[in-house]
Amino acid sequence: MSGDVTDLVVIGAGPAGLAAACEARALGLSVILLDEQTTIGGQIYRNIEAAPPDRREILGEDYAAGQKLAAEFRESGTDYRGGTSVWNVTTDGTVDYVGGHTATVTGRCVLMASGAMERPFPIKGWTLPGAMGAGAAQILLKGAGAMPSGPVVLAGCGPLLYLLAWQYLRAGAEIGAVVDTTDAAGYVRALPHALGALMGWRDLSKGLKLLAALKRSGVPVYSGASALAIEGEAAVEALTFKHRGKPVRLSASLVLLHQGVVPNTQLSLSTGLEHHWNSAQLCWQPVTDEWGRMGDSALYVAGDSRGIVGALASATQGRLAALSIAKQLGAAADIAQRATELKRQLAGRTHIRPFLDALYRPLTEHRVPSRDDVTVCRCEEVTAGQIRSYVELGCLGPNQTKTFGRCGMGPCQGRFCGLTVTELIAEGRGVDPEEVGHYRVRPPIKPVLLGDFVD
Amino acid sequence: MATDTFFSIPKSTAARTVTITFEGEPLSVPAGISVAAALLAGGVKNFRSSVVGGRPRAPYCMMGVCFECLVEIDGIPARQSCLIPVREGMAIRRQIGAVELQFGAGEKA
Numbered sequence: 001m002s003g004d005v006t007d008l009v010v011i012g013a014g015p016a017g018l019a020a021a022c023e024a025r026a027l028g029l030s031v032i033l034l035d036e037q038t039t040i041g042g043q044i045y046r047n048i049e050a051a052p053p054d055r056r057e058i059l060g061e062d063y064a065a066g067q068k069l070a071a072e073f074r075e076s077g078t079d080y081r082g083g084t085s086v087w088n089v090t091t092d093g094t095v096d097y098v099g100g101h102t103a104t105v106t107g108r109c110v111l112m113a114s115g116a117m118e119r120p121f122p123i124k125g126w127t128l129p130g131a132m133g134a135g136a137a138q139i140l141l142k143g144a145g146a147m148p149s150g151p152v153v154l155a156g157c158g159p160l161l162y163l164l165a166w167q168y169l170r171a172g173a174e175i176g177a178v179v180d181t182t183d184a185a186g187y188v189r190a191l192p193h194a195l196g197a198l199m200g201w202r203d204l205s206k207g208l209k210l211l212a213a214l215k216r217s218g219v220p221v222y223s224g225a226s227a228l229a230i231e232g233e234a235a236v237e238a239l240t241f242k243h244r245g246k247p248v249r250l251s252a253s254l255v256l257l258h259q260g261v262v263p264n265t266q267l268s269l270s271t272g273l274e275h276h277w278n279s280a281q282l283c284w285q286p287v288t289d290e291w292g293r294m295g296d297s298a299l300y301v302a303g304d305s306r307g308i309v310g311a312l313a314s315a316t317q318g319r320l321a322a323l324s325i326a327k328q329l330g331a332a333a334d335i336a337q338r339a340t341e342l343k344r345q346l347a348g349r350t351h352i353r354p355f356l357d358a359l360y361r362p363l364t365e366h367r368v369p370s371r372d373d374v375t376v377c378r379c380e381e382v383t384a385g386q387i388r389s390y391v392e393l394g395c396l397g398p399n400q401t402k403t404f405g406r407c408g409m410g411p412c413q414g415r416f417c418g419l420t421v422t423e424l425i426a427e428g429r430g431v432d433p434e435e436v437g438h439y440r441v442r443p444p445i446k447p448v449l450l451g452d453f454v455d
Numbered sequence: 456m457a458t459d460t461f462f463s464i465p466k467s468t469a470a471r472t473v474t475i476t477f478e479g480e481p482l483s484v485p486a487g488i489s490v491a492a493a494l495l496a497g498g499v500k501n502f503r504s505s506v507v508g509g510r511p512r513a514p515y516c517m518m519g520v521c522f523e524c525l526v527e528i529d530g531i532p533a534r535q536s537c538l539i540p541v542r543e544g545m546a547i548r549r550q551i552g553a554v555e556l557q558f559g560a561g562e563k564a
Contacts, residue, residue: 036519036538037538038540043518050487052467085538117516117518117520118516127505127510127512128511129461129500129501129502129511129512129513130461130500130513131515132513132514132515132516132517133515133516133517135516135517135518136514136515136516136517136518137462137517139517139518139537140462140492140495140517143488143489143492143517144464144485144488144489144492144493144496145464145465145467145485146462146463146464146488146492146495146496147462147463147464147465148461148462148463149459149460149461149462149463234500234501234511235500235511235513253461254461254462264520266520378505378512378515378521378523379506379522380506380507381505381506381507381508381510410506410522411522411525411533412520412521412522415520415521416515416516416520416521447533449531
């Protein structure tokens with residue numbers, strides 16, 4: 001095992017991680033960046049360096065903007081180690097990872113920038129082949145230029161769903177329907193945040209453009225849909241839902257589901273440091289100071305893994321974290337001027353967020369399934385009904401559901417059922433999710449082969 | 456149009472291809488893409504069978520968090536096919552149920 005020591009270890013090559021590495025290098029820190037993918041850019045700028053021009057054109061200018069950050073990163077002098085999976089991080093800055101073999105690096109500080117993942121969409125039939133995340137389909141478009149072979153149905157809510165629809169229209173894909181679950185109450189919830197949305201008018205107008213393009217396209221849009229379910233035996237055959245009080249059934253072989261993104265907190269949770277329940281974004285987030293530092297540890301978090309803020313704000317958070325780290329390590333004496341500039345930028349880039357959170361808050365029935373036969377833990381195939389029965393037997397929290405029925409003990413290690421299990425138990429007990437807590441996440445947080453430890 | 460694949464990758468004359476096999480059947484796929492993308496565009500709908508019910512599963516997240524895309528690659532079981540780029544000659548098999556402990560199994564990929 002190698003034991004490199006460096007000023008800063010950055011985990012994640014998305015906007016937050018890349019920007020943090022650039023800023024830290026500019027301040028004279030030595031930086032190692034680890035990332036699970038073999039190309040830089042994270043999910044939002046996935047394949048940014050290799051995507052051909054026509055694909056960049058289809059994906060739009062917000063995607064193409066990632067090229068500038070990627071180029072800055074390549075010039076930064078960061079020790080970049082792609083294709084590596086971090087499986088352990090300690091509060092004093094030791095990082096273990098695999099990438100062909102296992103290795104250890106120690107950072108005087110470590111920045112975790114593990115980004116976001118799509119919020120689970122636990123409905124009947126969501127485990128069937130042909131049901132996948134809209135974000136997943138967008139990754140296929142960015143990474144491989146892959147498009148749906150036949151008419152595709154997009155279902156759910158949130159900016160990414162409309163963005164993908166817009167990209168598919170530009171690419172000439174056939175969209176069978178968009179089934180929108182944004183409820184009328186969403187507009188009422190969002191109203192108090194309208195001023196913020198207007199202050200973030202650039203983001204707002206981009207969103208309105210996407211929706212207008214979708215309307216012009218003539219694609220059938222079912223607004224205010226609810227009670228989504230997927231039918232099929234060996235694969236998806238149809239999407240069913242309620243629209244204006246009536247049941248609708250749409251035949252489809254590919255249904256792309258999306259109801260927002262949530263922080264990918266597996267890494268920060270595994271450190272045992274404090275997290276809290278964000279009731280606006282309905283997810284866990286690490287407790288940090290304003291720079292992203294977790295308590296008095298060597299660990300910082302920036303970007304969507306600290307709470308959903310979007311790509312541009314993530315990059316700014318990464319730079320702010322790097323400033324604080326440079327100050328902490330004595331590499332930069334006066335950070336005040338740069339920090340003021342970046343904080344102003346961050347404010348501009350997050351104005352719209354409370355509005356989006358309120359408008360696109362996913363329906364309760366699509367987060368906490370009322371049907372007992374809906375699979376919640378996809379790996380170990382545990383249903384909502386089973387989890388409810390555990391609660392009736394006295395199960396108080398997610399860790400106990402493991403003992404009751406292996407829920408959360410499969411290969412995804414609770415990443416895809418954690419939020420649902422917490423909310424189901426909270427509902428059953430009649431308490432706040434904060435009180436129920438999350439699975440205790442322990443290293444190794446990625447599968448490691450015994451052979452990885454042998455040369 | 457009845458479709459036998461979920462996704463298609465439009466042919467590009469410039470693109471380099473590699474040949475991989477799934478369950479012994481050869482597939483010619485663009486170089487540089489993930490194994491999961493290659494299999495989806497190659498018409499594979501059943502990547503693995505679930506460990507309890509033995510039900511067919513396919514990729515859900517494409518970014519390494521859902522573990523639905525697990526397949527056997529070059530003799531090593533339960534690899535995340537969405538994270539691994541295709542390589543010439545790669546032999547891929549369906550992941551059936553849970554991984555069994557194999558003593559003295561082959562070299563890792």
